[in-house]
Amino acid sequence: DAGVIQSPRHEVTEMGQEVTLRCKPISGHNSLFWYRQTMMRGLELLIYFNNNVPIDDSGMPEDRFSAKMPNASFSTLKIQPSEPRDSAVYFCASSLGDPEQFFGPGTRLTVL
Amino acid sequence: GESVGLHLPTLSVQEGDNSIINCAYSNSASDYFIWYKQESGKGPQFIIDIRSNMDKRQGQRVTVLLNKTVKHLSLQIAATQPGDSAVYFCAENIRMRDMRFGAGTRLTVKP
Numbered sequence: 001d002a003g004v005i006q007s008p009r010h011e012v013t014e015m016g017q018e019v020t021l022r023c024k025p026i027s028g029h030n031s032l033f034w035y036r037q038t039m040m041r042g043l044e045l046l047i048y049f050n051n052n053v054p055i056d057d058s059g060m061p062e063d064r065f066s067a068k069m070p071n072a073s074f075s076t077l078k079i080q081p082s083e084p085r086d087s088a089v090y091f092c093a094s095s096l097g098d099p100e101q102f103f104g105p106g107t108r109l110t111v112l
Numbered sequence: 113g114e115s116v117g118l119h120l121p122t123l124s125v126q127e128g129d130n131s132i133i134n135c136a137y138s139n140s141a142s143d144y145f146i147w148y149k150q151e152s153g154k155g156p157q158f159i160i161d162i163r164s165n166m167d168k169r170q171g172q173r174v175t176v177l178l179n180k181t182v183k184h185l186s187l188q189i190a191a192t193q194p195g196d197s198a199v200y201f202c203a204e205n206i207r208m209r210d211m212r213f214g215a216g217t218r219l220t221v222k223p
Contacts, residue, residue: 042213091156103148103155104155105154105155
């Protein structure tokens with residue numbers, strides 16, 4: 001199994017631009033999580049999906065952030081418009097009903 | 113005002129020694145705990161878990177101890193190796209939505 005796949009691995013963009021982060025969970029997993037990691041705040045859960053349905057998005061910082069999961073093998077996290085304070089490493093994780101989550105390698109986002 | 117980042121606790125051990133990493137959790141209703149290891153440039157990786165009805169669980173070279181009375185969790189690594197150098201997170205879970213990660217501890221293994 002290839003594990004959780006995230007793309008791009010690195011993204012550098014200018015303030016105001018739209019950013020789309022992508023995630024392919026482990027095949028067969030029914031839960032998907034988006035996290036943000038910064039030095040200031042550590043690892044924060046943004047949103048999670050169960051069977052492609054958003055269950056809890058209370059961690060999404062504001063309306064500029066949105067996440068979708070159109071099918072069981074793909075999810076996106078979009079930031080529009082991006083701001084410098086959005087700079088962070090964004091992780092996607094998936095699980096199969098268990099609390100144990102399998103993390104992807106992350107996308108390092110830099111907003112200039 | 114001045115912004116303050118997370119100041120990760122650090123632990124430095126000699127190769128071959130045992131390491132003990134501690135974690136205080138916040139919610140007495142948490143029923144499941146996981147230790148993750150995060151190497152530089154990678155995502156967190158599962159190490160070992162323990163349910164709240166247990167006090168101790170052992171894996172390969174790792175042991176997790178749970179003290180619910182004081183809401184304390186520890187990870188013991190036997191015969192620490194250079195490859196163990198990483199940031200270690202504890203995570204507590206009530207329901208899937210309530211997975212909370214601690215700030216992490218940076219372990220450095222000196223050869």
